[in-house]
Amino acid sequence: MAFDLDHSLAEQPTDGHRRVGFFTDTSICIGCKACEVACKEWNDVPEDGLDFTGMSYDNTVGLSADTWRHVAFIEQRRPLGHQEPGVGEMDFRWLMASDVCKHCTHAACLDVCPTGSLFRTEYGTVVVQEDVCNGCGYCVPACPFGVIGKRETTGVAAKCTMCYDRLPAGEQPACAKTCPTDSIQFGDLDELRERADRRLAQVREAGMTSARLYGHDPDDGVGGTGAFFLLLDEPEVYGLPPDPVVTTKDLPSMWRHVGVAAVALLAGVAAAAWGRTGSGTTGPRGRIR
Amino acid sequence: MSQTDVRMDGSAETRADREATPGSAGRRRERLVPQSSPADSYYGRPVLNEPPWHAPDIAGYLFLGGLAGASSALAAAAELTGRPTLARVSKVGALGALGGSLYCLIHDLGRPERFLNMLRVFKVTSPMSVGTWILTAYGPQAGCAAATDLSGRFPGLGRAAGVGAAVTGAGVATYTAALISDTAVPAWHDGYRELPFLFAGSAAAAAGGLGLLAAPLDEAGPARRLALLGAAVECVAATRMERRLGPVGEPLRRSVLMRLGEALSLAGALAGASMGRRSRVAAMAAGAALLAGSACTRFGVFRAGIESANDPKYTVQPQRRRLAKARAELT
Numbered sequence: 275m276a277f278d279l280d281h282s283l284a285e286q287p288t289d290g291h292r293r294v295g296f297f298t299d300t301s302i303c304i305g306c307k308a309c310e311v312a313c314k315e316w317n318d319v320p321e322d323g324l325d326f327t328g329m330s331y332d333n334t335v336g337l338s339a340d341t342w343r344h345v346a347f348i349e350q351r352r353p354l355g356h357q358e359p360g361v362g363e364m365d366f367r368w369l370m371a372s373d374v375c376k377h378c379t380h381a382a383c384l385d386v387c388p389t390g391s392l393f394r395t396e397y398g399t400v401v402v403q404e405d406v407c408n409g410c411g412y413c414v415p416a417c418p419f420g421v422i423g424k425r426e427t428t429g430v431a432a433k434c435t436m437c438y439d440r441l442p443a444g445e446q447p448a449c450a451k452t453c454p455t456d457s458i459q460f461g462d463l464d465e466l467r468e469r470a471d472r473r474l475a476q477v478r479e480a481g482m483t484s485a486r487l488y489g490h491d492p493d494d495g496v497g498g499t500g501a502f503f504l505l506l507d508e509p510e511v512y513g514l515p516p517d518p519v520v521t522t523k524d525l526p527s528m529w530r531h532v533g534v535a536a537v538a539l540l541a542g543v544a545a546a547a548w549g550r551t552g553s554g555t556t557g558p559r560g561r562i563r
Numbered sequence: 564m565s566q567t568d569v570r571m572d573g574s575a576e577t578r579a580d581r582e583a584t585p586g587s588a589g590r591r592r593e594r595l596v597p598q599s600s601p602a603d604s605y606y607g608r609p610v611l612n613e614p615p616w617h618a619p620d621i622a623g624y625l626f627l628g629g630l631a632g633a634s635s636a637l638a639a640a641a642e643l644t645g646r647p648t649l650a651r652v653s654k655v656g657a658l659g660a661l662g663g664s665l666y667c668l669i670h671d672l673g674r675p676e677r678f679l680n681m682l683r684v685f686k687v688t689s690p691m692s693v694g695t696w697i698l699t700a701y702g703p704q705a706g707c708a709a710a711t712d713l714s715g716r717f718p719g720l721g722r723a724a725g726v727g728a729a730v731t732g733a734g735v736a737t738y739t740a741a742l743i744s745d746t747a748v749p750a751w752h753d754g755y756r757e758l759p760f761l762f763a764g765s766a767a768a769a770a771g772g773l774g775l776l777a778a779p780l781d782e783a784g785p786a787r788r789l790a791l792l793g794a795a796v797e798c799v800a801a802t803r804m805e806r807r808l809g810p811v812g813e814p815l816r817r818s819v820l821m822r823l824g825e826a827l828s829l830a831g832a833l834a835g836a837s838m839g840r841r842s843r844v845a846a847m848a849a850g851a852a853l854l855a856g857s858a859c860t861r862f863g864v865f866r867a868g869i870e871s872a873n874d875p876k877y878t879v880q881p882q883r884r885r886l887a888k889a890r891a892e893l894t
């Protein structure tokens with residue numbers, strides 16, 4: 275194999291830093307969107323449209339070049355644990371979740387970037403270098419989560435940096451700092467994973483049997499994510515892919531198929547020029563063989 | 564234990580913090596829970612972000628790159644078998660298509676002036692990076708081959724460049740399959756086994772079409788045969804891909820452009836191999852049909868991919884099936 279994806283993180287110079295991440299515990303998200311605002315303010319992310327969508331309280335719609343935190347709102351006629359919703363003769367629950375770039379262990383955006391603009395930082399995060407990016411847009415369809423986008427105004431790719439500029443100062447990212455319920459927790463990834471396991475057990479015990487972790491498993495298709503979640507329903511309900519796989523996992527096989535096709539093309543041309551296939555006439559002068 | 568439940572009694576001793584457990588307090592009145600299957604998506608919104616590529620630029624490049632690469636290969640074969648006119652038109656056509664390719668590629672960039680940033684790195688994980696280097700190797704050779712042929716100077720150099728352009732040209736014509744497959748776009752990614760052959764066939768048909776269009780009848784034999792071969796490979800690869808992909812292949816199977824492309828390619832190839840052997844006009848018409856067919860196929864593949872990215876079901880359902888299968892194997 276021409277390359278080994280498993281090395282991508284282990285080989286990174288970390289300058290003694292541990293890999294950091296987000297644990298977004300959606301069970302205590304109250305949908306205040308403070309994270310969206312804090313992110314916009316700190317990172318100077320431009321306005322992304324002021325539309326009324328009718329999708330519950332969500333007018334942000336999804337992550338893009340100009341939206342780095344997105345709070346999803348899902349209304350369901352299903353019970354939340356053993357809580358009485360008190361809205362007449364029906365069950366009701368309102369799920370909220372703040373979505374963000376997953377800072378994948380095997381990040382497709384980074385793999386396919388042809389300029390080296392996207393890179394792995396010493397904190398194990400994935401960041402775009404705006405001054406290097408030439409706006410080819412390849413990272414956009416490569417991301418299995420639909421996170422990264424190409425910004426209209428600057429022509430270059432943009433996404434969450436996990437506040438790369440705050441980390442050296444010992445500050446946590448703006449969204450985690452502002453989250454009033456600690457739904458967004460920032461820290462050492464290994465520690466967050468342990469905390470998430472404990473939290474999952476707690477929430478399940480309290481009656482939320484549908485709770486599950488998303489992105490915490492280092493053996494999943496993207497090698498685990500740096501930003502992972504505690505969800506109360508299937509990932510697709512929140513607009514997340516249920517089983518994302520980094521596209522470059524199949525790249526060695528893609529290259530092999532391309533190689534065979536290229537050789538076949540040359541052989542086909544040779545056969546057409548020298549061979550007697552098909553209608554097999556003409557070529558009067560200088561036929562070799 | 565702390566709670567988040569709204570309390571009518573107003574007591575606030577228990578502070579809600581990150582240990583708060585929703586749904587843990589209160590008593591729900593007994594009622595039936597409707598058994599509904601979970602939603603497929605978030606308000607029907609796509610999971611993936613749409614590729615920011617413009618169809619005329621990128622689908623246009625898929626076509627022009629294929630035409631350039633395969634034409635260079637045809638030119639070298641024609642030159643080595645003593646068909647100077649076919650060689651010349653193919654070389655000039657390849658150079659023109661290469662020019663168009665570069666225009667499309669650079670025009671589609673958000674920051675065209677930073678085009679050369681592509682040459683900062685070589686990354687085998689990025690087909691765009693590999694493709695840039697293939698083009699960097701191919702371009703000068705294709706240019707040299709055409710220039711020496713037209714000027715009649717340095718024929719030895721021209722021949723060497725022509726062979727070089729043929730070899731690298733085969734890469735130019737096929738790497739674009741990896742380029743679009745190496746994405747999360749369901750129809751493109753999942754088709755990675757057949758796409759290189761589909762693109763090689765489509766490129767061969769286009770190069771054959773150009774030869775039919777521009778070369779005299781007595782030299783166009785290889786072009787006719789290449790067109791026939793290319794069109795056949797293109798159709799077989801497309802059919803196989805559409806079958807193998809199952810539900811994800813739906814946008815491909817539905818694509819009017821792809822059907823049109825196949826029809827034009829096959830008609831052009833057959834007309835070229837029959838009437839095109841005697842009549843110059845018929846040969847030209849067949850060549851034009853082949854070129855149009857190849858372009859339609861590329862735009863069809865491009866559009867079908869975008870369609871598969873924009874509908875969450877093509878992302879979610881195969882992944883769900885994959886998970887279910889993995890779970891079934893575990894138990």
Ligand code: SF4
Pocket residue numbers: 375376377378381382383384400416417418419420421422433
């Ligand atoms: S979620 Fe998407 S943008 Fe973020 S690191 Fe993974 S592939 Fe890149």
